[in-house]
Amino acid sequence: MIYRRPSYYDTFHCLGGACPDTCCRDWSVVPDEGALADYASAPSPLRERIAQNLVTDEDGDVCFRLDGKGLCALLTPDGLCAIQRDWGESHLCAHCAAYPRFIEEYGSLTESSLAISCPEAARLLLEAPRFTLIETDDGKADTPFDGIDPALLDGLEQSRAQILALLDGEEGTIWEKLNALLGRAKTLERSLLPVDCRRDVPFPPPLVPNLFQASAAWLLELLAGLDPLRPDWPRLLEERTAQLSALSPADYIALRTRYEQANPRWERQLTNLACYFVFRHWHKAVNDDDLYGRAAFVCAACTVLYHLALFQPGEETILWTRFSREVEHDEDNLSELIWALSEPDALPPPLSY
Numbered sequence: 521m522i523y524r525r526p527s528y529y530d531t532f533h534c535l536g537g538a539c540p541d542t543c544c545r546d547w548s549v550v551p552d553e554g555a556l557a558d559y560a561s562a563p564s565p566l567r568e569r570i571a572q573n574l575v576t577d578e579d580g581d582v583c584f585r586l587d588g589k590g591l592c593a594l595l596t597p598d599g600l601c602a603i604q605r606d607w608g609e610s611h612l613c614a615h616c617a618a619y620p621r622f623i624e625e626y627g628s629l630t631e632s633s634l635a636i637s638c639p640e641a642a643r644l645l646l647e648a649p650r651f652t653l654i655e656t657d658d659g660k661a662d663t664p665f666d667g668i669d670p671a672l673l674d675g676l677e678q679s680r681a682q683i684l685a686l687l688d689g690e691e692g693t694i695w696e697k698l699n700a701l702l703g704r705a706k707t708l709e710r711s712l713l714p715v716d717c718r719r720d721v722p723f724p725p726p727l728v729p730n731l732f733q734a735s736a737a738w739l740l741e742l743l744a745g746l747d748p749l750r751p752d753w754p755r756l757l758e759e760r761t762a763q764l765s766a767l768s769p770a771d772y773i774a775l776r777t778r779y780e781q782a783n784p785r786w787e788r789q790l791t792n793l794a795c796y797f798v799f800r801h802w803h804k805a806v807n808d809d810d811l812y813g814r815a816a817f818v819c820a821a822c823t824v825l826y827h828l829a830l831f832q833p834g835e836e837t838i839l840w841t842r843f844s845r846e847v848e849h850d851e852d853n854l855s856e857l858i859w860a861l862s863e864p865d866a867l868p869p870p871l872s873y
C-alpha cells in the first residue's frame with residue numbers, strides 16, 4: 521500500500537478560538553455511533569448540554585443543533601468546543617476529530633490531505649514554498665478496491681504525476697500551464713477512458729486565455745448561481761462580476777499589474793492551489809470518468825480565486841476557504857460546476873479576450 525500526503529500535512533494545528541472562520545458553523549455534524557454512546561458518560565452539566573443540543577435532521581440523522589447564526593450549539597463564547605474544552609479531545613466525534621484532514625482510499629493507495637475550507641490549512645498551502653508530496657510504501661502489494669479499474673487508476677497515477685510536475689515546473693506562466701492541463705485532460709479522456717465515456721469535449725476552451733476578463737466574469741456569475749451555504753457568498757460574487765465587467769481593458773490590466781507587483785508570490789500561491797486541487801480531485805475520475813470536467817474545475821477555481829483576490833489583496837486565505845466551503849465541500853455544487861464546465865452546450869458564448 522502506498523500512502524501520500526502533502527509535505528505540510530503534519531504541521532497542521534487547529535487555531536481553536538483564534539480561528540477567523542470556525543468549522544463549527546453552518547455544517548450539520550452527524551456524530552458517529554461510538555461518540556453518541558460516549559456522550560452518555562460525559563460529566564455533568566456537559567452531558568445534559570449535549571443531550572439538549574442533539575436534534576434529528578430531515579434525513580433522519582442525529583446531529584448537533586445550529587443556533588440562529590449557524591453556529592454549533594456546543595461552541596462556547598471563547599470559540600472552543602465545549603466537549604473538547606470541558607472533557608477532552610479524545611471525546612470529539614470522528615468527524616470533528618479528523619477535520620480538516622481528509623483521506624481518500626483506493627485499495628492499493630491511501631491519500632491524505634488538508635481541506636482548504638479550514639483557514640489554517642489554506643494558509644499552510646498558500647505559504648508552502650511549493651506543493652510537494654511525501655510518499656511511503658508499506659511493501660504490501662494491495663490491489664485496488666472492487667469497481668476500480670486497475671489500469672485506469674494506474675493511468676491516473678501516471679498522468680497526475682506528470683501534471684503536478686508540469687504545474688510546478690519552470691516553463692511557462694500559470695495560465696499557460698493550466699491551458700496545458702486542459703489539453704492533457706482532453707487527450708487522456710481519449711486514451712484512458714472506456715470508449716463509451718469519451719466525449720467531444722470543448723477544446724481549446726475559452727476559460728484560461730492570456731487576457732481573460734470576460735471569462736472570469738462569466739465564471740463568477742456561474743458560481744453565483746449555485747446553491748449557497750451562506751447568502752453573502754453569491755452577493756460577493758455578483759458584486760465582483762459587476763466590478764470586473766465595468767473595468768475598461770486598460771483598467772483591468774492595471775488592476776492585475778498592481779496586484780501582481782504587490783504580491784510577488786501570487787503565481788506560486790496559484791500554483792500551489794492548482795496542485796492541491798489536482799491532488800485532491802484528479803483520481804476521483806475513477807468513479808465517474810469525468811477527467812476533463814475536473815481539469816476545467818481546477819482552471820475555473822484558480823481563475824475565480826485570482827480575480828477575487830484582485831479586489832481583496834491580502835485576503836487570499838479567507839477567499840480560498842470560502843470557495844472551498846461553498847463549492848468543494850458541497851457535492852451538488854461541485855457536480856453542477858464540473859458538469860457546466862464539461863458540457864459543450866453549457867459553455868459561454870464567444871468571449872473577447
Ligand code: SF4
Pocket residue numbers: 533534535536539540541542543544619620637638639640641
Ligand atoms: S476551521 Fe480549522 S483552524 Fe478553524 S476551528 Fe476548524 S479545524 Fe480549527
